[in-house]
Amino acid sequence: MARKKDMAAPPPVRYEVAGGEAELLRDTEREGGWMLCVGGVPQSYVDLADPTHLDFEYMRLMGDLADCLGPPGAPLDAVHVGGAGCTLPRYIAATRPGSRQVVLEPDAELVQVVRERLPVKHVPGLKIRITDGRTGLAAVPDGADDLVVLDAFAEASMPVELATREFVLDVERVLRSGGAYMVNVADGFRLPYARRVAATVRSVFRHTLLLADPGVLRGRRFGNLIVAASHAPLPSAELGRRAAGGIARARLVEGGDLAAFCGGAAPLHDGEEITAPVPPPQAFGRP
Numbered sequence: 001m002a003r004k005k006d007m008a009a010p011p012p013v014r015y016e017v018a019g020g021e022a023e024l025l026r027d028t029e030r031e032g033g034w035m036l037c038v039g040g041v042p043q044s045y046v047d048l049a050d051p052t053h054l055d056f057e058y059m060r061l062m063g064d065l066a067d068c069l070g071p072p073g074a075p076l077d078a079v080h081v082g083g084a085g086c087t088l089p090r091y092i093a094a095t096r097p098g099s100r101q102v103v104l105e106p107d108a109e110l111v112q113v114v115r116e117r118l119p120v121k122h123v124p125g126l127k128i129r130i131t132d133g134r135t136g137l138a139a140v141p142d143g144a145d146d147l148v149v150l151d152a153f154a155e156a157s158m159p160v161e162l163a164t165r166e167f168v169l170d171v172e173r174v175l176r177s178g179g180a181y182m183v184n185v186a187d188g189f190r191l192p193y194a195r196r197v198a199a200t201v202r203s204v205f206r207h208t209l210l211l212a213d214p215g216v217l218r219g220r221r222f223g224n225l226i227v228a229a230s231h232a233p234l235p236s237a238e239l240g241r242r243a244a245g246g247i248a249r250a251r252l253v254e255g256g257d258l259a260a261f262c263g264g265a266a267p268l269h270d271g272e273e274i275t276a277p278v279p280p281p282q283a284f285g286r287p
Helices: 057-067 088-097 108-117 133-138 165-174 194-201 236-245 257-261
Strands: 013-017 020-026 032-040 041-047 078-081 100-104 124-127 146-148 175-187 209-212 224-230 249-253
Touching: 013 108, 013 146, 020 108, 032 108, 041 088, 057 088, 057 124, 057 175, 057 224, 057 236, 078 133, 088 100, 088 124, 088 236, 100 133, 124 165, 133 165, 146 165, 146 257, 165 175, 194 224, 194 257, 209 236, 209 257, 236 249, 249 257
Parallel strands: 078 100, 078 146, 100 124, 146 175
Antiparallel strands: 013 020, 020 032, 032 041, 175 224, 209 224, 209 249
16 A cells, blocks of 8 residues: 555556456656556556666565565565565565565456566566465465565455464464564554554564654554564664665664554454554545
8 A cells, every 4th residue: 555646647557356446557757667556546566677666665664674684685485465566576586586485366357467567477486376365374384484475455455354363373384483574554543453463463473663654653644554573583773774764764663662652452363343444535645
């Protein structure tokens, strides 16, 4: 989920997919740049000419996290829950040659659009499986991966069944010793949902941190927050330096500050009746 920027002419190309109507908008400022929207909500920005270009602010934070895991440039085995345009898998394939990655995406029609218009067949080590996140992750063997990424949205809402402690425990199961979990969550005023997501992740992993734009972190506007976790210490010093010095400034929250952010929020569990937050129309530049 990200703010929709002005892509200018030409008009978008539209496709019917399981999640509604998908649009592909050409970025006239970058050769090879495309934005993928579903239901009017920006889902991915892909630069076919330069997969290391991460246009969305939250995706740049996720790229920084991927950069800081393990030895620089070393390959990673990763599972991505939620696919869309496969922006982060393309980035990891380009920056960490030899990586093996699987994307779990339930929308077969959307996958077909991506394969035809934003081709992934030349992305080394990448496979897409058409399945939902819970089913797909359950099929992954124990200790199979270095990284699990949750970046799944039904239009603008994170599926609640992918935010529960039961799902996070399955993530823990498939990670190797020292492996990391990365979550993209969107929330707004007072961040009640993000606090519960962070509390859920903290209830499973020894080390957890959060990265977000200061305005989003204060609950002043709807936006994305990135939660990262591992049983091994996370590279918080390097991540904090990157977050503070990047084009899109972000704050890193961990330790006691993260505990205060969660503020006694209870972990999410399967069977709870809770609805993920939906952003206001102006979050995407719509009146």
